[in-house]
Amino acid sequence: MGFVFVGAGAFFGACARYGLSKLSTLVFGSAFPLGTLLSNVIAGILIGFIITSSGARWHLAENHKLFLTVGLLGGLSTMSAFSMETVQMFGGGQTWLAIANMVLNLSLSIGGVLLGMWIANMVYAK
Numbered sequence: 001m002g003f004v005f006v007g008a009g010a011f012f013g014a015c016a017r018y019g020l021s022k023l024s025t026l027v028f029g030s031a032f033p034l035g036t037l038l039s040n041v042i043a044g045i046l047i048g049f050i051i052t053s054s055g056a057r058w059h060l061a062e063n064h065k066l067f068l069t070v071g072l073l074g075g076l077s078t079m080s081a082f083s084m085e086t087v088q089m090f091g092g093g094q095t096w097l098a099i100a101n102m103v104l105n106l107s108l109s110i111g112g113v114l115l116g117m118w119i120a121n122m123v124y125a126k
Contacts, residue, residue, distance in 0.1 A: 009071015
């Protein structure tokens with residue numbers, strides 16, 4: 001049954017990622033893959049919050065946790081798109097933009113997880 005929850009979550013997460021990428025390109029242009037960066041950071045914040053909150057603070061059924069973390073947020077974040085965009089930048093001679101893309105995606109995504117954990121701890125502080 002877990003596969004159904006993961007698949008359903010992945011569908012919605014991938015649709016959200018696609019929409020965010022289209023919207024960011026429309027608003028900010030296509031010089032930098034901002035949609036991918038935003039997807040990765042948002043997913044990091046949310047997964048940090050959900051995992052921290054679903055411990056002792058509130059009960060989350062295993063299938064719901066699979067839907068949200070592996071499915072929805074796994075579909076929202078995208079290492080493959082990030083990797084392809086970075087390789088294309090390097091191939092196009094945009095070395096500094098490619099390096100910025102790597103640094104921003106990794107640092108802000110990890111920072112997002114930490115931020116989500118911190119928010120959960122602040123929300124549920126006693």
